[in-house]
Amino acid sequence: MTASGKVKLKPGDTIGILGGGQLGRMLAIAAARLGLKCQVFSPDPDSPAFDVVLNATCAEYADVEALELFANDVDVITYEFENVPAATAMVLAARRPVLPAQKILETTQDRLIEKDFVKRLGIDTADYADVSSLESLQAAIARIGLPAVIKTRRFGYDGKGQAIVREGDDPAQVWEDLGTKSAILEAFVPFEREISVIAARSVDGHVECYDVTENEHRDHILKFSRVPAAISDELAAQARAVAEKIAHALDYVGVLGVELFVVAGNGGPHVMVNEIAPRVHNSGHWTLDGASVSQFEQHIRAIAGWPLGKPVRHGQVTMTNLIGDDILDYEQWLTVPGATVHLYGKGAPRPGRKMGHVTEVAPASKK
Amino acid sequence: MTASGKVKLKPGDTIGILGGGQLGRMLAIAAARLGLKCQVFSPDPDSPAFDVVLNATCAEYADVEALELFANDVDVITYEFENVPAATAMVLAARRPVLPAQKILETTQDRLIEKDFVKRLGIDTADYADVSSLESLQAAIARIGLPAVIKTRRFGYDGKGQAIVREGDDPAQVWEDLGTKSAILEAFVPFEREISVIAARSVDGHVECYDVTENEHRDHILKFSRVPAAISDELAAQARAVAEKIAHALDYVGVLGVELFVVAGNGGPHVMVNEIAPRVHNSGHWTLDGASVSQFEQHIRAIAGWPLGKPVRHGQVTMTNLIGDDILDYEQWLTVPGATVHLYGKGAPRPGRKMGHVTEVAPASKK
Numbered sequence: 001m002t003a004s005g006k007v008k009l010k011p012g013d014t015i016g017i018l019g020g021g022q023l024g025r026m027l028a029i030a031a032a033r034l035g036l037k038c039q040v041f042s043p044d045p046d047s048p049a050f051d052v053v054l055n056a057t058c059a060e061y062a063d064v065e066a067l068e069l070f071a072n073d074v075d076v077i078t079y080e081f082e083n084v085p086a087a088t089a090m091v092l093a094a095r096r097p098v099l100p101a102q103k104i105l106e107t108t109q110d111r112l113i114e115k116d117f118v119k120r121l122g123i124d125t126a127d128y129a130d131v132s133s134l135e136s137l138q139a140a141i142a143r144i145g146l147p148a149v150i151k152t153r154r155f156g157y158d159g160k161g162q163a164i165v166r167e168g169d170d171p172a173q174v175w176e177d178l179g180t181k182s183a184i185l186e187a188f189v190p191f192e193r194e195i196s197v198i199a200a201r202s203v204d205g206h207v208e209c210y211d212v213t214e215n216e217h218r219d220h221i222l223k224f225s226r227v228p229a230a231i232s233d234e235l236a237a238q239a240r241a242v243a244e245k246i247a248h249a250l251d252y253v254g255v256l257g258v259e260l261f262v263v264a265g266n267g268g269p270h271v272m273v274n275e276i277a278p279r280v281h282n283s284g285h286w287t288l289d290g291a292s293v294s295q296f297e298q299h300i301r302a303i304a305g306w307p308l309g310k311p312v313r314h315g316q317v318t319m320t321n322l323i324g325d326d327i328l329d330y331e332q333w334l335t336v337p338g339a340t341v342h343l344y345g346k347g348a349p350r351p352g353r354k355m356g357h358v359t360e361v362a363p364a365s366k367k
Numbered sequence: 368m369t370a371s372g373k374v375k376l377k378p379g380d381t382i383g384i385l386g387g388g389q390l391g392r393m394l395a396i397a398a399a400r401l402g403l404k405c406q407v408f409s410p411d412p413d414s415p416a417f418d419v420v421l422n423a424t425c426a427e428y429a430d431v432e433a434l435e436l437f438a439n440d441v442d443v444i445t446y447e448f449e450n451v452p453a454a455t456a457m458v459l460a461a462r463r464p465v466l467p468a469q470k471i472l473e474t475t476q477d478r479l480i481e482k483d484f485v486k487r488l489g490i491d492t493a494d495y496a497d498v499s500s501l502e503s504l505q506a507a508i509a510r511i512g513l514p515a516v517i518k519t520r521r522f523g524y525d526g527k528g529q530a531i532v533r534e535g536d537d538p539a540q541v542w543e544d545l546g547t548k549s550a551i552l553e554a555f556v557p558f559e560r561e562i563s564v565i566a567a568r569s570v571d572g573h574v575e576c577y578d579v580t581e582n583e584h585r586d587h588i589l590k591f592s593r594v595p596a597a598i599s600d601e602l603a604a605q606a607r608a609v610a611e612k613i614a615h616a617l618d619y620v621g622v623l624g625v626e627l628f629v630v631a632g633n634g635g636p637h638v639m640v641n642e643i644a645p646r647v648h649n650s651g652h653w654t655l656d657g658a659s660v661s662q663f664e665q666h667i668r669a670i671a672g673w674p675l676g677k678p679v680r681h682g683q684v685t686m687t688n689l690i691g692d693d694i695l696d697y698e699q700w701l702t703v704p705g706a707t708v709h710l711y712g713k714g715a716p717r718p719g720r721k722m723g724h725v726t727e728v729a730p731a732s733k734k
């Protein structure tokens with residue numbers, strides 16, 4: 001079983017998960033519910049996902065021997081984060097199917113390659129330019145205008161590796177502060193709202209999208225997701241079609257999150273892709289309690305070669321992230337009627353650290 | 368922390384679970400979602416619950432050293448089955464709080480003591496008699512009449528350890544076949560339907576009952592649960608009141624299942640207690656997908672000293688047990704819209720073995 005198209009697990013088989021954070025933890029729990037075992041690979045001995053599996057591998061992602069032993073123990077491999085090193089993925093893919101496929105990581109690990117990919121599909125994005133020197137930064141500013149956002153091409157998340165460039169800023173200083181020679185400059189998008197689509201695609205190419213989620217960030221970190229998004233049915237259909245197109249174009253197997261901006265236009269608002277996350281996504285956590293099948297279960301079904309579920313939403317849903325010290329309110333949240341509390345089993349609540357989330361479901365009739 | 372009234376876990380603390388079956392597995396998953404760790408104690412190396420915890424103890428329930436080490440590793444202890452040996456519970460209770468309390472096991476492990484307890488509360492049960500010899504069996508038959516059901520006082524479940532005694536049966540033969548000297552004879556109850564109430568009681572004595580469930584058995588094993596039961600609101604309130612009364616009388620902490628019969632009467636149907644299960648109960652599995660807080664989470668909250676959730680039901684729910692070869696249909700179930708599939712990660716599908724269950728939720732408006 002080495003070709004991804006042939007993956008077909010049976011109950012009792014084992015899924016290998018790279019990464020031991022809350023996403024890996026929730027994936028492992030979803031797999032357990034379907035009678036599948038998981039083995040988690042993570043360099044962090046305090047990985048929250050280790051708590052919910054019998055077998056864990058605590059080793060560096062560059063440890064080839066550990067990777068090989070891990071691969072031998074499992075039937076299919078997936079990951080909870082997009083920054084899986086290429087060499088790691090290669091070692092594993094030589095032994096077991098890795099889903100979503102390794103080439104998808106290459107596209108989504110690099111903002112420039114990702115943007116080019118989206119653009120080639122005829123999907124709207126913010127204007128952007130490759131920036132690899134002070135000169136190319138100056139040229140990009142001249143073309144795109146200010147304000148704009150400079151982002152490292154790789155390893156950015158939750159606002160890390162990016163900065164706003166404003167009228168009057170010194171480009172030389174901006175370039176020095178960034179500390180990398182591999183970046184893009186993106187036009188600043190005056191969006192009306194931020195939305196996302198969580199889509200699942202099965203081995204046989206079937207796609208199921210969840211209802212469009214509206215997201216609110218605080219300090220670049222997702223704070224609230226609300227479903228359904230307060231947009232027209234037409235725009236929601238447009239957003240879902242974008243996600244579906246991307247999933248097909250990547251020959252994707254598993255769950256992906258597509259972040260979009262809703263932008264005003266002469267012919268009414270339209271959507272613009274911001275980012276693709278080749279994994280389960282924070283803005284899809286509401287599906288654990290607000291839908292008949294969660295994004296975690298959909299991902300497991302997809303990579304197991306099983307049929308996707310047809311998600312039915314239970315009502316109007318709000319997901320609140322518990323970030324840093326928010327976790328200290330857990331007992332108060334436990335008493336809110338209809339609220340479901342998820343704590344990730346992490347240690348100290350550092351600022352900006354995602355410690356848990358809460359889902360609240362109100363009957364559908366309210367919408 | 369040795370008095371049960373003082374249990375108050377914090378996220379990251381560890382719950383010890385005696386028993387490694389599907390109930391222990393689902394308890395451990397519920398605990399993980401709340402940021403609590405679990406350690407499972409079970410003599411069976413293939414225990415389904417071992418798959419979802421980092422630390423497992425595989426040892427006999429009589430292994431005092433293993434019990435002591437296990438107790439030292441955890442902050443509170445609970446169990447997934449009522450037949451925990453008294454000596455086991457005693458060893459553990461000397462070191463850590465055991466919830467529900469050990470004395471509750473004494474009441475519910477013995478059908479005679481349990482029936483006496485229910486009767487003392489003024490709650491209706493089938494007519495019954497202590498049977499410890501052929502003579503007392505004959506006397507019981509004379510008083511109660513036939514048909515009747517003879518049951519071993521201890522260790523019965525899923526129809527094991529019981530037999531119907533019919534007109535014309537030879538009491539001497541019945542007595543010999545039973546193979547124990549400790550039994551009760553129960554009047555045969557011509558019930559209209561079988562229902563159950565899943566109730567949770569917190570450390571501070573607060574009780575939350577789920578909506579009454581209607582149960583359908585096949586070969587003495589639960590096959591379907593449907594919620595709400597097709598009974599009047601008045602009768603449902605009566606059933607819940609019975610469960611609440613029992614929970615208070617036992618000074619119970621955790622979730623318990625109370626099985627009842629609905630019996631026709633001159634003044635309309637009334638309820639009669641059949642059995643008390645001092646644990647999460649198969650007829651409460653629907654709460655995993657059909658309610659805002661599951662019976663497993665309620666149990667964990669209760670034994671953690673946390674506030675109970677206020678359960679909100681998502682609609683009209685049907686739970687179907689996958690028994691034995693039923694499991695072979697799992698892929699078909701995966702394609703049913705709105706159905707949620709739970710597989711227990713057990714090995715071979717032996718006849719009568721509970722392998723998984725499926726929940727289907729229909730919008731509440733249908734009722």
